[in-house]
Amino acid sequence: MGLTKLNLKAASAEGSSIGDPSLTSVDSHGVAAVHAYPQVSLARSWNSPSGNFVEQSLQYFLFACALSSVLTTFGIVFILLKEMSGFFSVVSVWEFFTGTQWFPLLSPARFGVLPLVSGTLMIALGSCLIAVPIGLLIAIFLSEYCPRGFRVILKSALELLAGIPTVVYGYLALTFVTPQLAKIFPQIEVFNALSACIVVGIMIIPTIASVTEDAIHSVPGYLRDAGYGLGMRRYQIVSSIVFPAAISGFVASIILGLSRAIGETMAVTLAAGASPKLTFNFFESIQTMTAFIVQVSQGDTPAGTIEYQSIFVVGFCLFIMTLGTNLIAQFVVRRIHHRI
Amino acid sequence: MGLKSIISTSHLSVAYGDKVAVEDVSLEFESREVSALIGPSGCGKSTFLRALNRMNDFLDDVRTSGQVIFHGQNIYDSKIDPVLVRRRIGMVFQKPNPFPKSIYENVAWAVRKFGFKENEVRERVEVALKGAALWAEVKDRLKSSAFELSGGQQQRLCIARAMALGPEVILMDEPCSALDPIATAKIEDLIAELKEQFCIIVVTHNMQQAERISDRTVFFLNGKVIESEATSHIFNRPREELTKNYLTGRFG
Amino acid sequence: MFAKKLHWKSLPLPVAGLASLIIAFLFLAFLLIHIFSEGAGGLSWSFFINFASRFPTKAGIYSALMGSLWLLALTALISIPVGIFSALYLEEIAAKNAFTNFIRGNIANLAGVPSIVYGLLGLALFVRILGFGSSLIAGACTLSLLILPVIIMASIESLRAVPRKLREAAFGVGASPMQVLFEHTLSQAIPGMITGVILALSRSLGETAPLITVGALAFAAFLPESMTDQFTSLSIQIFNWASRPQMEFQELAATAIIVILSITFMMNFVAMLLRWKLSSRKATS
Numbered sequence: 001m002g003l004t005k006l007n008l009k010a011a012s013a014e015g016s017s018i019g020d021p022s023l024t025s026v027d028s029h030g031v032a033a034v035h036a037y038p039q040v041s042l043a044r045s046w047n048s049p050s051g052n053f054v055e056q057s058l059q060y061f062l063f064a065c066a067l068s069s070v071l072t073t074f075g076i077v078f079i080l081l082k083e084m085s086g087f088f089s090v091v092s093v094w095e096f097f098t099g100t101q102w103f104p105l106l107s108p109a110r111f112g113v114l115p116l117v118s119g120t121l122m123i124a125l126g127s128c129l130i131a132v133p134i135g136l137l138i139a140i141f142l143s144e145y146c147p148r149g150f151r152v153i154l155k156s157a158l159e160l161l162a163g164i165p166t167v168v169y170g171y172l173a174l175t176f177v178t179p180q181l182a183k184i185f186p187q188i189e190v191f192n193a194l195s196a197c198i199v200v201g202i203m204i205i206p207t208i209a210s211v212t213e214d215a216i217h218s219v220p221g222y223l224r225d226a227g228y229g230l231g232m233r234r235y236q237i238v239s240s241i242v243f244p245a246a247i248s249g250f251v252a253s254i255i256l257g258l259s260r261a262i263g264e265t266m267a268v269t270l271a272a273g274a275s276p277k278l279t280f281n282f283f284e285s286i287q288t289m290t291a292f293i294v295q296v297s298q299g300d301t302p303a304g305t306i307e308y309q310s311i312f313v314v315g316f317c318l319f320i321m322t323l324g325t326n327l328i329a330q331f332v333v334r335r336i337h338h339r340i
Numbered sequence: 341m342g343l344k345s346i347i348s349t350s351h352l353s354v355a356y357g358d359k360v361a362v363e364d365v366s367l368e369f370e371s372r373e374v375s376a377l378i379g380p381s382g383c384g385k386s387t388f389l390r391a392l393n394r395m396n397d398f399l400d401d402v403r404t405s406g407q408v409i410f411h412g413q414n415i416y417d418s419k420i421d422p423v424l425v426r427r428r429i430g431m432v433f434q435k436p437n438p439f440p441k442s443i444y445e446n447v448a449w450a451v452r453k454f455g456f457k458e459n460e461v462r463e464r465v466e467v468a469l470k471g472a473a474l475w476a477e478v479k480d481r482l483k484s485s486a487f488e489l490s491g492g493q494q495q496r497l498c499i500a501r502a503m504a505l506g507p508e509v510i511l512m513d514e515p516c517s518a519l520d521p522i523a524t525a526k527i528e529d530l531i532a533e534l535k536e537q538f539c540i541i542v543v544t545h546n547m548q549q550a551e552r553i554s555d556r557t558v559f560f561l562n563g564k565v566i567e568s569e570a571t572s573h574i575f576n577r578p579r580e581e582l583t584k585n586y587l588t589g590r591f592g
Numbered sequence: 593m594f595a596k597k598l599h600w601k602s603l604p605l606p607v608a609g610l611a612s613l614i615i616a617f618l619f620l621a622f623l624l625i626h627i628f629s630e631g632a633g634g635l636s637w638s639f640f641i642n643f644a645s646r647f648p649t650k651a652g653i654y655s656a657l658m659g660s661l662w663l664l665a666l667t668a669l670i671s672i673p674v675g676i677f678s679a680l681y682l683e684e685i686a687a688k689n690a691f692t693n694f695i696r697g698n699i700a701n702l703a704g705v706p707s708i709v710y711g712l713l714g715l716a717l718f719v720r721i722l723g724f725g726s727s728l729i730a731g732a733c734t735l736s737l738l739i740l741p742v743i744i745m746a747s748i749e750s751l752r753a754v755p756r757k758l759r760e761a762a763f764g765v766g767a768s769p770m771q772v773l774f775e776h777t778l779s780q781a782i783p784g785m786i787t788g789v790i791l792a793l794s795r796s797l798g799e800t801a802p803l804i805t806v807g808a809l810a811f812a813a814f815l816p817e818s819m820t821d822q823f824t825s826l827s828i829q830i831f832n833w834a835s836r837p838q839m840e841f842q843e844l845a846a847t848a849i850i851v852i853l854s855i856t857f858m859m860n861f862v863a864m865l866l867r868w869k870l871s872s873r874k875a876t877s
Contacts, residue, residue: 040428042413044421049768051421058770059685065677066686069699069744072737076709079716134612141609154613156864161620163791163860165798167827168623168849171834175842176626202619235605256704263706265801266827270834290708290801297711297805303720311805315712319705326704330697395763400688427766437757440780449775450765501765 080319083312090306096313102276102287104296104310115276116314119286120321122193123200123268124261126282130201132254135208139250142209143216144238155210162206170270173199178271191273191285199267204257211256215249216242252332259325263318265290289314346371346539347392347429347509352406354387354396361387363563364406371508371539374531376550376571379560380591385543386434388560389511392541393429394422410509427454430502432512436494438486438501443478446486446497447504454505464504472500473530492523499530503538510534512542516549528553547587551575559583627853631846639847643813644829648840653848655812656829659728660797660852662816663825666732667739667796672789674736675743676778679785682744683751684773703741710738711805719806726807729819734802739792746788750781783870787863794859798852800827826852 044051088096091111099112138158142151177195182188219242227237243250273285274295287295293311301308345368354362362384369375377385387396394415396402407414415425438446447465456464465482469475474496478489486497495515502510512531516524531540531553544550550557551571558568559580567574567583578584585591642652682699686692714734724730754777762772803825810832812824826848833845 040411042411042415042421042424042428043419044424048421049423049427049766050770055768055770059681062677062681062685065674066681066695068674069678069702069740070695072702072713072740073698075717076705076713079713080709083716134615137609137612138616141606141613145606145609152868157617157620159864160857160860161616163794163798163856164623165800165827165830165852165856167798167800167831167834168627168853171830171842171845171849172623172626174834175630175846176622202616205616233599233602235602238605259704263704263708265706265708266831269801270831290706293708293712294801294804297715297807298810300807312712312716315709319709322704322706322709323701326701330700393764395760398759398763423766423768426763431760431764433757433760433764435757437755437761439758439761439776450767453767453771498761501761505765 076319080312080316083309084316086304087306087309087313090309100278102292104292104307109306111310113289113314113317115278116287116289116292117317118278118280119193119272119276120262120288120290120318122280122282122286123196123264123272123288124258126193126197127200127204127261128254128257130198131204131208131257134201135205135253135257136212136250138205138209139212139216139253140238140243143213144234144242155213158206158209161202164203165266166203166264167266167270169199169203170267173267173271185283188283189273189285191271191275192283193272193286194282196268196271197282199271200261200264203264203267204260207260208253208257211253212246212250215246215253218249219245248332248335252329255325255329255332259322259329262325263290263322265294269294289318293318345369346410348409349388349392350407350409352388352391352408353404354384354391355403356399357401361563362391365563365565367558367565367568369509369539369541372535372537373556374535374540374542374554375556375558376554377541377543377558377560378545378547378550378586380586381545383560384563385558385560386513389513389541389543390431392509392511393426393431395426395431397422427505428507429509429511430505430507432495432498432502432510432515434514435518436491436498438489438494438497441486442483443486443489443497444482447501450501451504465500468500468504469497471503471534472496473526473533474500490523492519492526495519495523495527496530499527499534503534507538509539509541512540514543514545517545524549547575559586561586624853627846627849630843631848631850634843634847635850644811644824644832645813648838648844651833651841651844653826653829653851655815656824656826656848657851658815659808659812659823659828660826662728662819662823663732663735663803664793664797666728666819667735668789668793670732671736671739671743671792671796675740675789675792676747676785678740678744679747679751680773680778683748684777685769699741699744703745706801707738707799708801708805710734711802713737714802714806724820726809726822727820728816728823730806731803731808731823731825732819734806735796735799738799738802739796742792742795743785743789746792747781747785750784750788751777753784754780783866787866787870790859790863790866794856794863797859798827798856800825800831803828804831 046052049055096111096113098114099110100114101110101112102115103110142154146154173195177198178188178190178192181192181195188194223241223245224237227241232240268288269291272288272291274287274291275285276287276292277284279286292314296307296311348368350366352362352365353360365388377389379385390396391404392408396404404416408416410425410429413420415422439449441449444465447468448461451461451464452458466475469478474493477493486494489497499510499515516527519527528549531542534540542553554571556568557571557574559566559574561582567578567580569579574583575587578587639652640657641654642650643654644656645651682692682696711734714730714737718724718730718733719726724733758776758780759772762776767776808828809822809824810828812822816823830845830848830852833841833848836842
C-alpha cells in the first residue's frame with residue numbers, strides 16, 4: 001500500500017506539470033511537492049485546449065453547415081420571387097388569381113390559376129377523406145388494442161408504405177386502380193382524379209396514423225385510470241377520454257396529411273392527367289399545380305420565357321400553401337404540449 | 341505554506357433564471373483536507389460544487405457572479421480557459437458515469453489526450469487504479485467494458501479516472517448516493533486515503549457520512565452558508581440554532 | 593355477477609381498427625402482387641445490362657441504374673456530413689437563443705416543403721446560376737438539400753438520446769468542447785444517425801419530380817462517367833415507361849419497379865434492424 005501511495009504522489013506532481021514544463025524540477029517526493037503549487041496559467045490562448053485554432057475553426061465550420069438550411073430557405077424564396085416578378089410584369093395579378101382558364105402553352109395564353117388550385121384541392125381533400133378515417137382507426141387500434149409485440153412490427157410495416165416511391169404509386173393508380181374503378185364506373189376517364197385520390201390517400205395513411213398515435217400515446221395514464229376507476233369500458237374510455245385529449249394531435253395529423261397531398265407530384269401526374277379545368281367531377285382528368293410544373297419541365301423551356309416563369313409562380317403558390325398548412329399544424333401540436 | 345488555501349470563493353452567487361441557488365458564498369478550502377457540504381436537498385450545495393470547476397457552464401440560463409480563486413486567478417474571468425481549470429480540478433458525479441469504453445480506456449483516454457506517451461499512460465492507469473483500490477479487482481480484465489463492473493466499482497473507476505490526471509482538487513457530488521452500504525464504506529475508506537494528496541470537497545446529504553469522512557463541514561441552507569467549522573466542532577457544539585435543528589432532524 | 597361478459601358495444605372500435613389496418617396492408621399486398629405479375633417476367637440479366645430502347649424487348653435499365661447509383665453516392669457524400677455537422681452545431685454548440693430557434697423551426701418547415709419546389713430551386717440555382725447544367729452534380733445537390741432536413745432532425749434526435757452524464761464525464765476529465773463532441777457524444781449517437789441517414793437516402797432514391805425539373809434525361813443510351821455528365825435515373829425511367837400507353841412499356845415499368853422497390857425495402861429493412869438492435873441495447877445497459 002505504501003508503494004501505491006508514493007506512486008500516486010508522483011503521478012499527482014507530474015499531472016501538475018501538464019502544460020508547464022518548469023514544474024518538472026519540483027521535488028516529487030512527499031508532502032512538500034503536493035503543497036508547492038507554482039503559479040500556473042489557466043488563461044485561454046492560441047494553444048490552450050478550447051482556444052486553439054483547430055477547436056475554434058471546427059466550431060465555425062459546424063456553424064457554417066447549420067447555416068445551409070437557412071440559405072436553402074432564402075434560396076427558395078429568392079428564386080421564386082425573382083421569377084415571379086418577371087411573370088407578373090406580363091400577366092396581371094388579378095387575372096392570375098381569378099382567371100378560370102389555364103392555357104400557358106397555347107396562344108393566346110391564359111394564366112388563370114384557379115383550375116390548377118381546384119385540381120390540387122380536389123386531390124388533397126379527396127385523399128384526406130380516404131386517409132383520415134383509416135389513419136385514425138389504425139392509430140386507435142395500434143395504441144389501444146394491439147398487443148405490444150405486434151405494435152412495433154405493424155408500425156414498421158406502415159413505414160414501408162410510406163417509403164414506397166411516389167412514382168410507384170402513380171404507376172399503380174394508372175395500371176391497377178383505374179382499371180378496377182372502370183369496372184364499377186364505366187364512364188370514368190383513363191386519367192381521373194379519383195384514382196389519384198385513392199393512391200395519395202393510401203400514401204398519407206402512415207403520416208396520419210403515426211402523428212395521431214403519438215398524440216394518443218402522450219395522453220397521461222392517470223386520465224385512463226380515472227375512467228377505469230369509474231367502471232367505464234374500454235371503448236368508452238377511448239371515445240370519451242383518450243380521443244378528446246388527443247384531438248389536437250389528430251387535427252395536426254390531418255393538416256400534415258393535407259400538406260403532403262398538396263405537394264404530391266408523381267402519383268397525380270401519372271394518374272390524374274394534364275387537363276387543367278375547373279371541375280369537381282372526380283371521374284374526369286384534371287391537372288394539379290405540381291403536375292403542371294412537371295409537364296413544363298419535361299420539355300426544354302428556355303429561361304426567361306413566360307412558360308419558364310410560370311412554373312416558378314405556381315411553385316410559389318405551392319410553397320405558400322404547404323408552408324401555411326405546416327405552420328398551422330405546428331401551432332396545433334404546440335398547443336397540446338401546453339395543455340398536457 | 342502548508343496552510344495556504346488552494347481554492348477559495350469570494351461572494352459567489354449562482355442563479356438559474358430567476359431562482360438564486362447560491363447566494364454570496366465566501367469559503368476557503370485547504371489541501372490535504374476533506375470538506376463536506378451538507379444541507380437539505382435544494383439548498384444549493386451541488387450547484388456550489390459544480391461552480392468550482394465551471395460544470396454549470398453547460399446548464400441553460402445560469403448566471404454566476406463573484407469569484408472562484410484558483411492558482412491566484414478568478415476562474416470566471418473571461419480570459420480563462422475552463423478546460424484548463426477542469427484538468428486541475430477533477431470531478432466525481434452522483435451516479436457512476438464511466439465512458440462506454442473498456443476499463444483501461446476509461447482512465448487512459450484523458451491521460452492520453454494530455455500528450456503522454458503510451459507507456460506513461462499505462463503506468464498512470466495502473467497507479468490510478470491502485471490508488472482507487474480497484475486494481476486487484478480489474479487487473480485481469482482491463483479490456484472488458486466498464487459497464488460490466490458493479491455500481492461501486494464503477495464509481496471507484498470514476499475516481500481513478502479523475503485521479504489519473506493528477507488534479508489538485510477533487511470534487512465529489514454525493515458519490516455514494518447510488519451505492520449500497522458496503523460499496524459506500526469502500527469509497528469512504530478511499531476518501532480517507534486520497535486526502536493525503538488532494539483537496540477533497542464532498543457534497544453529501546448523509547450527516548453520518550459527513551461526520552465520518554470530513555475534517556470540515558459546511559452547512560448550506562437556501563443557498564447561503566449558515567456555518568462552516570471543523571467537523572467535530574459542528575457536530576458537537578454547533579454555533580447556529582439552524583444548524584442544530586438540522587443536525588437533530590427537525591427539518592431536512 | 594362479475595362474470596366476464598363481452599359487451600356488444602365494445603366490438604365496433606377494435607373491429608373497425610383492425611379492418612383499417614387490413615385495408616392498408618391489403619393495398620400493399622395488391623401492389624406487390626400486381627407489380628410482380630406484370631414485371632417479374634421481364635427480370636433477366638439483359639434487363640440490367642441493356643440501355644433504354646425504343647424496342648421494348650431490347651430495353652433495359654443499365655444507364656438508369658447507374659445514374660441512380662451515382663446520384664445516391666453523390667447525395668450521400670454531400671448530405672451526410674453537412675446534415676450531421678448541422679445537427680452537432682444546433683444540438684451541442686448553439687446557444688439557446690432566438691436565432692437558434694429560428695434555424696430549428698426553419699428546418700422543420702423545410703421538411704414539409706414539397707420536393708418539386710426543391711426541384712425549382714435546383715433548376716434555377718444549380719443548373720442555371722451556378723452553371724452545373726442538367727448534370728449529376730446538379731441533381732445530387734438538389735436531392736441533398738431535399739433530404740438535409742430529414743437527416744438533421746434524425747441526427748438531433750439521436751444526439752438527444754445520448755445521456756447527459758456522458759458529456760459531464762468527458763468535461764469532468766478536462767476534455768475540450770470539440771473533444772467531447774467528436775470523441776464521446778458523436779460516437780454514441782452515430783448508430784442512431786445511421787438509421788436516419790439510410791431512410792433519408794432511400795427516400796432520395798425514389799425521388800422523381802425534382803430530377804425532372806433539373807432536367808434529367810428521359811432517355812439515355814450512355815453511362816455517366818463523371819459528375820458533370822447528363823444522366824437519367826431509375827425513377828425517371830419508371831415514370832417514362834409508365835406514361836407510355838403501350839402494354840409492353842408498362843411491363844418494363846413494373847420490372848424496373850421491382851428493382852427500385854427491392855433496393856428501397858432493403859435499405860428500410862437495414863434501418864429498422866439497426867433501430868431494433870439499438871433499442872434492445874439501450875434496454876440492457
